[in-house]
Amino acid sequence: MAKKNAVKKRKKNRHFLVDIFFKNLYLLVIAIALLAIARGIFNMMIESEYFTVKDVQMFCADKGAPVREYELNFKVKNNINIFKLDLKETKKRAEEAYPEFKDIRVNRVLPDKIAVLFKRRVPVCQLRSGRFYLVSEEMVVLPGSKTQSLPGLFVVSGIPVNESSLPKNRRLNSNALRVALKLIQQIEETQFTKKYPISEIDVYDEHNPIIFLKKGIKVTMGESSFKEKEQMLNRVLDDLQEKNLVPKSIDLRFDDVVVTPR
Numbered sequence: 001m002a003k004k005n006a007v008k009k010r011k012k013n014r015h016f017l018v019d020i021f022f023k024n025l026y027l028l029v030i031a032i033a034l035l036a037i038a039r040g041i042f043n044m045m046i047e048s049e050y051f052t053v054k055d056v057q058m059f060c061a062d063k064g065a066p067v068r069e070y071e072l073n074f075k076v077k078n079n080i081n082i083f084k085l086d087l088k089e090t091k092k093r094a095e096e097a098y099p100e101f102k103d104i105r106v107n108r109v110l111p112d113k114i115a116v117l118f119k120r121r122v123p124v125c126q127l128r129s130g131r132f133y134l135v136s137e138e139m140v141v142l143p144g145s146k147t148q149s150l151p152g153l154f155v156v157s158g159i160p161v162n163e164s165s166l167p168k169n170r171r172l173n174s175n176a177l178r179v180a181l182k183l184i185q186q187i188e189e190t191q192f193t194k195k196y197p198i199s200e201i202d203v204y205d206e207h208n209p210i211i212f213l214k215k216g217i218k219v220t221m222g223e224s225s226f227k228e229k230e231q232m233l234n235r236v237l238d239d240l241q242e243k244n245l246v247p248k249s250i251d252l253r254f255d256d257v258v259v260t261p262r
Contacts, residue, residue, distance in 0.1 A: 051082045054112040061117050072098070074116060082108050090114070099170040100142045125154040125184055127177075128200070129161040139177055141170045154187075156180045158204030176206040183209055186226040196237055208253075215246055222253035232257060 058070045074097060076085060091106045094116055098104075101118035109115050123134035123142055131145040132155070141161060149155050159176050166172075180203045187193060202210040211219040217237075221229060229252045236250055236257055251258035 046081050046083045048081075051111050053080050053082050053085060053114055056114045056116065057109075058116045058118065060120060062119050074098075076114060082110065082112060082114070085114065090116075094118075096168050099140055099168070102138070123153060125156050125180065126150060127159050127161050128155050128157045129159065133161045135172070135177070137181065139172045139174070139181070141166055141172060143170070154184050154198065155200045156203060157200055158202045176203040179203050179206045179209055183221070183226055190226070190230050192226075192230055192234065195234075217247055218249040220249065220251045220253055224252065
């Protein structure tokens with residue numbers, strides 16, 4: 001009896017394994033067929049003129065602003081299939097063509113369009129070097145220099161700028177500019193300019209930046225941060241204002257403030 005049961009069990013196991021084998025074989029055949037169909041469809045798509053890139057659209061997506069379409073002359077290779085387009089290479093080309101933009105993204109829009117999304121770099125100061133050059137916080141010199149300074153932006157001097165010598169990405173590798181941007185950030189974190197507007201920041205000597213107030217007062221900062229010197233500078237300027245005095249310069253490099261009269 002036990003022997004018969006063992007034989008029946010072996011037959012049952014054998015049938016079970018055969019069933020599993022044929023089921024898996026069936027699934028494998030279906031998978032291969034679907035893969036072949038998908039490959040055929042893909043090959044058809046990359047060869048079809050229907051998916052040839054016909055238009056490149058550029059959109060600005062600045063924070064807090066609606067997406068806006070820009071009329072910019074950015075092209076891709078003629079008659080290229082949208083699936084063959086290298087998005088990374090296209091992004092690199094867009095970054096080189098438009099250094100004034102950042103956070104560039106390139107997307108396929110089926111069947112025949114490419115969308116380039118970007119944000120505009122915002123100028124935080126302007127360099128005075130013959131002309132006025134707008135500079136972003138990423139130290140990128142924006143295209144389009146000006147003959148006159150723009151109101152509302154700090155003017156920085158002491159950093160020579162030459163359009164012909166700028167790299168493709170227009171990024172300045174300047175320690176003096178880093179000093180200027182850090183100083184501007186510190187100033188903007190205070191209320192100083194509401195009472196005493198600044199006309200220019202000179203970083204020709206990056207270890208000894210100089211601030212020029214609009215009243216014609218030269219303030220020598222030294223290597224100390226503006227935050228450390230702001231209260232002292234405010235007290236000196238307030239005291240001079242009460243006395244109706246406008247000094248030639250104020251030197252903050254020492255423990256005792258040095259005021260030079262006109």
